[in-house]
Structures are given as C-alpha cells and as structure tokens.
Amino acid sequence: MDDVRRGPRYWLSSYAAMLRFDVAAQRNWLPMFLLMQIMFGAGMAIIYGFYIGHLSRAAALYLVSGSPALAVLTAGLIGVVMMVTERQQAGTWDFIWSLPAPRSAAVASTFTVLTLLSVPGIVVTLVLAAWRYGLTLSVSPAVVPAVLLSSLMATSVGFAMAQLIGKPVVTNALVNALIFVMLIFSPVQFPISRLPLWLADVHRVLPVYYLGQVVRSSLTTGIVTNTALSYVMLSAWTVVAWAGTAWVVGRRR
Amino acid sequence: MAAWARSYRRMVAWDLADLRLYLPVLSAVLVLQGAGFVLGIGLLFSNMPESAALFLTTGAPVMNLVTAGLIFEPQLVAEQRIRGSYEFIQSLPVPRSASALAWYSVAQVIALPAVILTLLTGVVRYHLHLAVTPVIVPAVVLTCLTGVLIGLAVAHGVTAPMVANLVSVVMIFVMTGFSPVAFPASQLPGWLQTANQWLPFGSMAAIVRSALTNGALTNGALTTSVPRAYLVVGVWAVAAALVVAWAQGRRR
Numbered sequence: 040m041d042d043v044r045r046g047p048r049y050w051l052s053s054y055a056a057m058l059r060f061d062v063a064a065q066r067n068w069l070p071m072f073l074l075m076q077i078m079f080g081a082g083m084a085i086i087y088g089f090y091i092g093h094l095s096r097a098a099a100l101y102l103v104s105g106s107p108a109l110a111v112l113t114a115g116l117i118g119v120v121m122m123v124t125e126r127q128q129a130g131t132w133d134f135i136w137s138l139p140a141p142r143s144a145a146v147a148s149t150f151t152v153l154t155l156l157s158v159p160g161i162v163v164t165l166v167l168a169a170w171r172y173g174l175t176l177s178v179s180p181a182v183v184p185a186v187l188l189s190s191l192m193a194t195s196v197g198f199a200m201a202q203l204i205g206k207p208v209v210t211n212a213l214v215n216a217l218i219f220v221m222l223i224f225s226p227v228q229f230p231i232s233r234l235p236l237w238l239a240d241v242h243r244v245l246p247v248y249y250l251g252q253v254v255r256s257s258l259t260t261g262i263v264t265n266t267a268l269s270y271v272m273l274s275a276w277t278v279v280a281w282a283g284t285a286w287v288v289g290r291r292r
Numbered sequence: 293m294a295a296w297a298r299s300y301r302r303m304v305a306w307d308l309a310d311l312r313l314y315l316p317v318l319s320a321v322l323v324l325q326g327a328g329f330v331l332g333i334g335l336l337f338s339n340m341p342e343s344a345a346l347f348l349t350t351g352a353p354v355m356n357l358v359t360a361g362l363i364f365e366p367q368l369v370a371e372q373r374i375r376g377s378y379e380f381i382q383s384l385p386v387p388r389s390a391s392a393l394a395w396y397s398v399a400q401v402i403a404l405p406a407v408i409l410t411l412l413t414g415v416v417r418y419h420l421h422l423a424v425t426p427v428i429v430p431a432v433v434l435t436c437l438t439g440v441l442i443g444l445a446v447a448h449g450v451t452a453p454m455v456a457n458l459v460s461v462v463m464i465f466v467m468t469g470f471s472p473v474a475f476p477a478s479q480l481p482g483w484l485q486t487a488n489q490w491l492p493f494g495s496m497a498a499i500v501r502s503a504l505t506n507g508a509l510t511n512g513a514l515t516t517s518v519p520r521a522y523l524v525v526g527v528w529a530v531a532a533a534l535v536v537a538w539a540q541g542r543r544r
Contacts, residue, residue, distance in 0.1 A: 078465070082465075082469065083469075085469075086468070086469035086470070087336055089469070089470070089475055089479050089480055090333055090336060090344075090348075090474070090475045090479075091336055091337065091479075092344065092475065092476070092479040093479075216324075219324070219325075219328065220328070223328060223329065223332030223333070223335075224328075224331075224332050224335070228336065229335045229336050233335045233338075234335065
C-alpha cells in the first residue's frame with residue numbers, strides 16, 4: 040500500500056518533505072530578508088522622524104507601531120516576489136511542480152516557510168524603532184495572531200501576484216513602483232483621515248491599511264478601534280490570494 | 293577642438309539612441325519621485341509648518357537632479373559589463389571627456405522637466421512663494437554635474453556589477469533619508485550633521501535652496517554657509533572626475 044498517492048496522510052508527509060526542501064532552499068535568503076525589512080521598516084520609522092523634526096510622544100508611538108507593518112509589506116511584496124520571479128527565471132517552479140508531491144502541499148509549505156521567515160525582521164524592526172524613540176510598548180498577546188495573519192496575507196498576495204503575472208520583468212517593474220507608492224502614500228505611518236477622500240476609499244478596499252491597524256492595535260492601547268473589521272479584511276485578502284494561487288498553480292499548460 | 297565638439301555631438305546622439313526606450317520611463321520615474329515625494333511627505337504632518345514645506349519643496353528637486361546620474365548610470369554600466377558591451381563602448385574613438393559630458397547633457401535634460409514639475413507641485417500644494425535668483429543656473433548645473441560624475445566614478449571604479457548596483461542604491465537611500473536635503477540639518481542627530489558637512493548631498497541642497505529662496509534658507513545648520521557648500525560640492529566633483537579618469541585610464 041506504499042504507492043497510495045492521495046489522502047491526508049500522503050498530503051501531510053509531502054508537506055513535511057516540502058518543508059524540509061523549502062527551509063533548505065530559503066535559508067540563504069534569510070539575511071537578505073532581514074536586511075530589507077530593517078531598511079524599510081526601522082529605517083523608514085527613523086527617517087520619517089528626521090522629516091517631521093520634533094516628535095510628540097504620541098507621534099513617535101504612531102511611527103514605531105507602524106514600522107512592523109512596513110517590515111511585513113517589504114517581506115511580502117519585495118522578498119516573496121523576488122524569490123518567486125527568480126525561480127520563474129531559473130525554471131525552478133517547473134521542477135517543483137514535477138515533484139511527486141501534491142502542488143497544494145508544495146504551495147502550503149512555501150507559504151509556511153516565507154510567513155515565518157519574515158518574523159525575525161518584524162521583531163528586529165520593532166525593537167530598533169522603539170529603541171530609537173525611547174518608547175516602551177504595551178504588547179498584548181494579540182500580537183501573535185496579528186503578525187502571523189499579516190505576514191501570511193502579505194506572503195499569499197505577493198506569491199499570487201507574481202505567479203498570476205508570470206513575467207518576471209513586468210512583476211519587478213510593478214513591484215518597484217508599488218513599493219514607492221506604498222511606503223509614501225499608505226495610511227500606516229499617518230492617520231487615514233489625512234488622505235484625500237478618494238485615496239482613503241481605495242485604502243478601505245486594499246489590505247495595507249488594515250494590516251497597519253491590526254499590528255498597531257496589538258502594540259498600543261486606545262489608538263485603534265474596530266479591529267474585527269481589519270481581521271476580516273485581511274482574512275478575505277488571504278483567501279482571495281489563495282484562490283488566485285490555486286487557479287494559476289493548478290491549471291495545465 | 294572641432295574634433296572634440298564633433299565627438300560630443302556624436303555621443304549625445306549615441307546616448308539618445310541607445311537609451312530611447314529607457315529615457316521616457318526614467319523621466320516619468322523622476323516626476324513621480326519628486327512630485328510624489330512632495331505630496332507624500334506632507335501627509336506625515338498634522339499641521340505642516342511653512343518652513344518644513346519650503347524645505348521639502350526646495351529639496352525634492354535636488355533628488356531629481358542627481359538620481360539619473362547617481363543610480364541610472366551605474367546600473368547601465370553594470371548591465372553593459374554583464375552583457376560584455378562595456379569594452380566595446382570604451383573602445384569608441386572619442387575623447388572620454390566628450391562622452392562623459394554628453395551623458396551629463398542627457399541627464400540634465402531628463403532631470404529638468406521633473407525639477408520644474410516638482411517645484412510647481414510644492415508651490416501649489418503648500419501655497420509657497422519662491423524667490424528664484426539667476427544663481428539657480430550654476431547651482432543646478434553644478435549639482436547635476438556632480439551627481440553624474442559621482443555616478444560615473446562608481447560605474448567605472450567599481451568593477452563588480454552587483455557591488456556597483458548596491459553602492460548606488462545605498463547612496464540614494466543615504467541622500468533621501470540621512471542627508472539634510474528636504475529637511476533642516478538640525479533635525480538630524482549631531483554625528484549625522486557633522487558627517488553631512490562633508491558629504492555632497494546636504495551641500496547640493498544648500499546651494500539649490502539658496503538660489504530658489506534668494507538666500508533666505510540654506511541648510512538649517514549653523515556652520516553651513518553657501519560658499520562653503522559650493523566648495524564641498526566642487527571638491528566632490530573634482531574628486532569624482534579624478535576617479536573616473538583613473539578608472540578609465542588604467543590598463544587591465
């Protein structure tokens with residue numbers, strides 16, 4: 040009965056095997072991931088402080104509690120997309136799909152590894168930013184689901200986007216433009232009420248604002264309200280990204 | 293002299309033809325960089341003081357002026373090295389100074405529309421009044437030329453393509469985040485203020501800003517005077533030119 044290639048047990052053993060594969064393949068990326076996340080997470084929190092000049096404690100708290108969200112977005116949008124497009128160029132995906140493991144197990148393992156890979160960068164970013172402004176945060180246990188869901192969402196969306204577009208050059212150009220717009224115009228480091236109405240409306244559909252809210256609410260008290268909606272929106276984006284991934288990974292060519 | 297002028301014209305034509313696909317994109321990126329930055333940074337403030345708006349509006353054009361030279365040229369040359377066309381282009385029978393000046397002219401022309409649009413965006417968005425003086429011409433020329441020369445120094449001096457790319461990205465990061473270009477130097481920690489007395493970006497901003505505001509605002513730092521800023525930028529330009537000459541002249 041060793042050759043039965045279906046069922047939950049087979050899926051789980053494939054998932055475990057793919058986890059080993061992905062951990063081995065991704066470990067070289069970890070320093071790179073970390074560096075980018077610190078640059079765009081802690082770096083931007085510090086740089087924005089230079090621009091603003093004299094920061095009140097509330098303003099500093101806002102910058103610090105927003106910084107992990109930028110680290111999450113950096114990992115998902117730049118890190119994951121770079122990894123996926125590099126594998127597209129090298130033809131690695133064709134190899135992975137040809138392995139005797141269900142594609143869903145392979146994708147699940149990639150998502151698991153990349154989601155966890157971004158956690159050290161998030162933590163370091165937060166510690167650095169808090170240290171720079173001399174703040175002590177009131178971290179609640181909600182930080183665990185907040186960071187994990189945010190990271191999973193960003194990973195899934197980055198992965199789905201890169202796979203759906205399929206052309207590395209186009210994806211990279213798009214991401215370069217996106218990261219600039221995202222770092223500057225996202226209501227993560229400033230309240231959404233400062234945006235023009237139409238842009239605020241756009242951000243009430245996109246996940247970035249909700250990601251910032253969820254993470255901020257787990258690090259501070261009294262700034263963020265209505266976290267439930269943010270969790271719902273992040274979950275919705277994750278599910279949509281999974282659907283897109285399932286479609287593009289599952290189809291025959 | 294006539295031969296030099298002919299080489300210069302040929303190299304301008306060469307650059308324009310070689311980069312015909314890149315230049316419109318680069319131009320658009322510069323506009324997005326400048327105008328986007330001017331609008332975006334304003335969102336960080338609940339109530340933006342006029343001086344902050346003035347620093348931002350007069351600093352962002354400096355980023356426009358040097359980005360093409362600082363980041364685009366090293367990446368382009370890195371690509372040439374990877375493709376193997378670097379030696380071919382270096383072997384063209386034109387004086388190196390003509391080809392460097394040709395690239396400067398192209399970079400300057402790409403940057404100008406972005407500079408103007410960035411300034412207009414800031415003036416309209418924050419209701420500012422600028423007092424532009426004729427000194428703006430040497431200020432803009434020197435800033436752009438120095439950016440181009442530093443970029444050329446990196447492009448030709450650093451032979452490993454990956455390292456050259458990294459250096460240019462780090463320079464842009466330092467310019468945007470850790471130099472008193474679009475905010476007063478007094479908002480930086482002391483050691484960064486001191487470092488920026490010698491780095492080129494803060495001084496570039498000081499000379500452009502003083503030309504745009506009739507000297508009313510320079511750098512916000514107590515010791516930075518405009519003549520000193522000209523001197524710092526000039527020294528960087530000369531030093532970069534020497535590196536380029538050395539890197540292109542050596543035998544391999």
